[in-house]
Amino acid sequence: MSIISIANHKGGVGKTTTAVNLAAGLARSGNRTLVLDLDPQANASFSLGLKKQEKTIYNVLGFDEDVRKVVHQGETLDIIPASIHLAAFEKNNEVGKEFILMEAMQEISDEYDFIIIDCPPSLGALTISALTASDYAIIALQPEYLALQGMTEFIKILRTVKTRMNQKLELLGMVITQFDGRKVLHRDIVEHARQTYGEMIFDAKIRNNVALAEAQSMGQDVFSYDKNCNGAKDYQLLTDEVVARTHELVTQ
Ligand SMILES: Nc1ncnc2c1ncn2[C@@H]1O[C@H](COP(=O)(O)OP(=O)(O)OP(=O)(O)O)[C@@H](O)[C@H]1O
Numbered sequence: 001m002s003i004i005s006i007a008n009h010k011g012g013v014g015k016t017t018t019a020v021n022l023a024a025g026l027a028r029s030g031n032r033t034l035v036l037d038l039d040p041q042a043n044a045s046f047s048l049g050l051k052k053q054e055k056t057i058y059n060v061l062g063f064d065e066d067v068r069k070v071v072h073q074g075e076t077l078d079i080i081p082a083s084i085h086l087a088a089f090e091k092n093n094e095v096g097k098e099f100i101l102m103e104a105m106q107e108i109s110d111e112y113d114f115i116i117i118d119c120p121p122s123l124g125a126l127t128i129s130a131l132t133a134s135d136y137a138i139i140a141l142q143p144e145y146l147a148l149q150g151m152t153e154f155i156k157i158l159r160t161v162k163t164r165m166n167q168k169l170e171l172l173g174m175v176i177t178q179f180d181g182r183k184v185l186h187r188d189i190v191e192h193a194r195q196t197y198g199e200m201i202f203d204a205k206i207r208n209n210v211a212l213a214e215a216q217s218m219g220q221d222v223f224s225y226d227k228n229c230n231g232a233k234d235y236q237l238l239t240d241e242v243v244a245r246t247h248e249l250v251t252q
């Protein structure tokens with residue numbers, strides 16, 4: 001069983017698209033999979049077809065609700081939705097609040113093979129909570145130079161969380177999103193990223209593919225929307241790599 005946070009403090013880099021479609025890919029290959037939406041924007045919840053929900057992860061983090069009561073069971077995937085109220089969690093000053101999520105996830109971890117957490121674009125208490133609860137982090141990365149620069153800061157946070165809160169946390173890999181192979185700049189940046197981060201960069205690159213945005217707006221994962229599009233092919237390759245890497249690390 002693995003808990004994986006999809007993170008990057010930069011906004012709009014493909015975290016939610018990756019969380020939703022990686023989870024869908026894992027579920028399609030027979031894994032019991034849960035998506036936890038931890039972003040007050042609730043994009044993952046909407047992307048998986050959920051409308052406004054009464055019970056969300058905020059009930060667990062803010063009001064001690066039983067985590068099982070906020071799980072929405074879907075046909076292939078289970079989802080714990082988010083709500084805008086989650087933003088309040090960033091500000092409250094409860095001692096040890098970053099550990100509440102870890103405890104909640106431990107209660108249900110036996111019921112899943114994978115729990116995928118969609119993080120908000122910040123380094124606040126929600127992202128720290130997600131990393132504290134996770135076995136692995138995957139960083140979603142757009143092929144831009146400034147995005148690469150931001151990585152140093154994010155990797156520092158990963159190290160701090162590992163030292164202070166969660167010793168089992170590992171970086172599983174970095175996935176390049178919104179890639180356009182016709183652009184020299186994109187190819188250069190991938191090359192540069194590989195030189196800097198080596199095997200940490202997943203072989204699977206997620207190409208720019210409008211079907212991914214269309215699927216999201218229809219409340220569907222990309223495999224249900226169009227299983228032959230490039231987005232579905234790319235996320236299938238990423239899914240296979242994630243399964244292989246988590247398996248390798250467990251059996252080492
Ligand atoms: N590979 C892709 N091809 C085309 N469009 C994409 C791709 N990946 C993401 N998008 C689109 O780009 C936008 C941002 O993606 P997404 O919501 O996944 O990013 P995010 O990192 O979760 O953003 P935020 O930081 O706001 O949570 C969305 O409209 C999404 O549909």
Ligand SMILES: [Mg+2]
Binds near residue numbers: 016039
């Ligand atoms: Mg998002």
